[in-house]
Amino acid sequence: MKKQLIFLLIIVSTFSSCGILQIAGKREFDNGFYIQKxxxxxxxxxxxxxxxxxxxxDTYLGTSKIMVDTNTYKTFPKEVKSNSFSKTSFKKYTFDIDFITxxxxxxxxxxxxxxxLNTNLNGALYIGYRADKYLIGYQSNHLGKAIRKLNHVGFSMGAFSGFGNTLMSPTNTNDRLQKEYxxxxxxxxxxxxxxxxxFTVGLALGVDHLLDKNKSIWIYQNKPWLGLSVGLHLN
Known part of the structure; x- marks a missing residue:
């Protein structure tokens, strides 16, 4: 149990710091509509x-939808000769459909x-709402140039439903079960x-329902638990 826990913590920490877990990991500042401030x-x-x-x-309201002004635009290059740009933020709101564990x-x-503290195999479908904020600024270096800096913060919240396994034993059935499975x-x-x-961290609050005949003697049936959640972005 302790070895499994240590191994899982190392894997989760490594994946989170590398941005591999895409549901809550850093998303690229890509093409699309944003709220600029x-x-x-x-x-x-x-x-x-x-x-x-x-x-x-810039955008404007057309006859039936938002139109994009393609004639003029402001550019944030990767590098400029002097820092003449003020910090600008861009916000984006999206719905999430994801697979989490x-x-x-x-x-x-x-x-x-x-x-x-249990470590069991499980997977679930997650549907939520997400907000991302990107902050663009420039930082001068020793060569007299200003390099663009992009910082990202985000938050996602939603509901999940899925399946997993749990060890059934005499211990968690008040000795009413004689075998483990x-x-x-x-x-x-x-x-x-x-x-x-x-950096990414995810928390989950949920309940488990045992799906076999021993659900009435399982001491954790419908009891709340707090978990660490990670996942893969699907949409």
């Missing part, structure tokens, strides 16, 4: 990423069984993810 001004713009430059187009589940004390559980709950550049 510079100083006190706020407007809806369209971002067109070409090579290393960000082209920012909860590698660690913390269960509260039940009867004479102390609090547990892996039971199938239906898991559901809510989860949230916080992103700051390449």
């Amino acid at each position: 510079s100083n006190t001004e706020k407007s809806k713009v369209y971002v067109d990423v070409i090579d290393d430059s960000f082209h920012i187009h 909860i590698p660690l589940k913390f269960r509260l004390k039940e009867m004479d069984i102390p609090a547990q 892996d039971g199938i559980v239906w898991s559901k709950g809510v989860s949230s993810f916080l992103i700051a550049n390449n």
